Amino acid sequence: MPLQRGGVAKAMAVHVPLCVLVVTGQILIVDRVSLSFGVVPERALDSILAYGLRSYGDLFTVIYWAILGAHAAMRWHEAWRAEAVRAARLSSDLAQAQLAALRAQLQPHFLFNALNAVVALVSEDPPAAKRVTVRLAELLRATLAATERSSLPLREELELTRRYLDIEQVRFAERLRVEWSVDADVLDCEVPAFVLQPLVENALVHAIAPRAAGGQVAIGAARVPGGLRLSVRDDGPGPVAVAPTRGSGTGLRNLRDRLDRLYDGRASLSLTRARRRARGGGRGADSCAGRLTRGAACLVRAGGEHRRTRPLQQGPHLGCGKRWRRHLRREGGR
Structure with a gap:
């Protein structure tokens, strides 16, 4: 159980007894290994613990808390990274939503201007109005294909502009x-x-x-x-x-x-x-x-x-x- 921010007292209530158990177990393991190699004689349990605490107790305690601290630091770092990624994703989603809204505003505005050109030609030059309507349909088809992207190659941007000018050319003619x-x-x-x-x-x-x-x-x-x-x-x-x-x-x-x-x-x-x-x-x-x-x-x-x-x-x-x-x-x- 790693240390958690806001729950230090609860974590300490768990880890202090756990640290005692871990250190005691390590002392007993070291004593058994030493006994098998003939380094130490057979001793009573209280003597083993007393000697082990004097010799290894501080070291084993520091190792336990160092491992626990490293684990907690890794968990905190992972949580921080996850929060940063989430914030960046939210920011990106917001920016994309704002761009989509702006593109959505551009389409009605452009369509309104193009339809005005058609209306102006209907009574004056019906064939020209028909040509503008056809070219407007072609332009809207090309525009819809590009509207989902925030950027595009210059050649495509120029083609969209040329289609737009084709419509305006019918309206203005030689002007x-x-x-x-x-x-x-x-x-x-x-x-x-x-x-x-x-x-x-x-x-x-x-x-x-x-x-x-x-x-x-x-x-x-x-x-x-x-x-x-x-x-x-x-x-x-x-x-x-x-x-x-x-x-x-x-x-x-x-x-x-x-x-x-x-x-x-x-x-x-x-x-x-x-x-x-x-x-x-x-x-x-x-x-x-x-x-x-x-x-x-x-x-x-x-x-x-x-x-x-x-x-x-x-x-x-x-x-x-x-x-x-x-x-x-x-x-x-x-």
Whole structure:
């Protein structure tokens, strides 16, 4: 019976008499062995016990309590580990439940936007409305296949984004011009599921929809020192009334919350405006930018700082640790 926390008195009431019995038995065993080898003469029981207690009593007592203490320590350690595993499992289950709730919020929000596009086309262009409905069914089928995962290869994320843009292309027609710039050697990198769609939607809402002439949306993915950069850029004026570091829509709030859950607060998402001069005079262009980190080994810049290359190239940064950087270098050498 090991010592238990909260029951020391009860345990001592058991182990003190048990220790006396064990030590007495050990003394008698040592005496019998010594007698068989002729080391000691035959003696009375009281003499055996008196001599044994003087010679071995302290040693046998220390050994008994040392074994008992080691056993109790092992039991306490096992209980602590079991509690730590249980707490970690509960924390993981909670995080998964929160991510599932956020994904569940994303699906109705996206479906609502897509159905709005269908409604807008029903009276104006019924054939286009039919095409959008078919493409929406295809997109929802692909989305359901990916919705159970918190991350997926970039090539799958880009395919989901392309299907989404196919629907919006029918709605906006020539008003929407899409440019893709994706390095082939990053297509197998894991990214958070549905990380691009809210950013693309933000560009469509603030850069394409308000303008009769529409505009251009550029989607890029490229390696940068320390990770992978995803960028969604547009040439629109951007949301004037929105604070530069906060997203205003459900999609962006949802994305920011998912990044917080996935990356434990080491991810940030912000709306930034990059001013540039276009030929013939131009206005500022907005991009939705963020930075993600894979873990404690990542080099994380100060919150909200972006790698500046040329105008409109801020974007979601996927930082990574040493192992993923080695993977990127290896994939790039193929």
